[in-house]
Structure formats: C-alpha cells, structure tokens
Amino acid sequence: MFRFIRTATTKSAAEIPAALQFAAKVTSYLNKQHSLNMKFGIELFGTPSVHWYFDTESLDKSVQLNAALLQDREYCGMLEKGQALWLNGSTKDTIVSLAA
Numbered sequence: 587m588f589r590f591i592r593t594a595t596t597k598s599a600a601e602i603p604a605a606l607q608f609a610a611k612v613t614s615y616l617n618k619q620h621s622l623n624m625k626f627g628i629e630l631f632g633t634p635s636v637h638w639y640f641d642t643e644s645l646d647k648s649v650q651l652n653a654a655l656l657q658d659r660e661y662c663g664m665l666e667k668g669q670a671l672w673l674n675g676s677t678k679d680t681i682v683s684l685a686a
Contacts, residue, residue, distance in 0.1 A: 588683055590639060591639045594676055606636070615661065619658070
C-alpha cells in the first residue's frame with residue numbers, strides 16, 4: 587500500500603480561506619470522478635500549506651490515475667484557476683510506502 591501526498595504553500599496566510607475552498611472543491615471532484623478516497627488538511631504551524639493525500643494499492647495504479655488526470659479537462663481547468671493561490675515552486679509530491 588502506498589500513500590500519495592501533495593503539499594502546496596499559499597502565497598500568504600490571507601489566501602488560506604480561498605485555498606481551503608479550492609482544496610474542498612478539487613477533493614470532492616476527484617473523489618467523485620476518479621473514485622478516490624482523498625482527504626485534505628491545512629498545516630497548523632509553520633508555512634500556510636495545504637496537504638492532500640490518498641492511499642493506493644500499487645504504484646501502477648498511481649501511474650494510471652496520473653495519466654487519466656492529465657486528460658481530465660475539468661480537473662486541469664480547476665488547477666489553472668487556483669494557480670494564483672500558491673507560492674511558485676512550492677508544490678511537492680511524495681509517495682510513502684506504508685508498512686503493514
């Protein structure tokens with residue numbers, strides 16, 4: 587089992603409400619359209635960052651999902667509209683192998 591985590595930092599604390607609205611919209615869309623059990627949260631201390639995460643059975647399924655997302659015009663449009671919220675270069679993806 588693997589956990590995918592995406593982290594993005596807002597340009598400032600003032601963007602947190604809009605970033606949380608964006609995160610909720612994207613999470614809801616991905617859960618509905620791509621059958622994910624994605625969740626998100628906001629970092630409480632340090633940088634104002636949003637974290638999205640979901641678990642997947644295999645890395646192959648993660649690659650398949652990524653290919654599908656690249657073809658999903660509605661999702662890509664959401665990302666483009668939300669781009670102004672995030673600090674340039676702050677988005678980071680991590681894959682963690684979960685122990686049994």
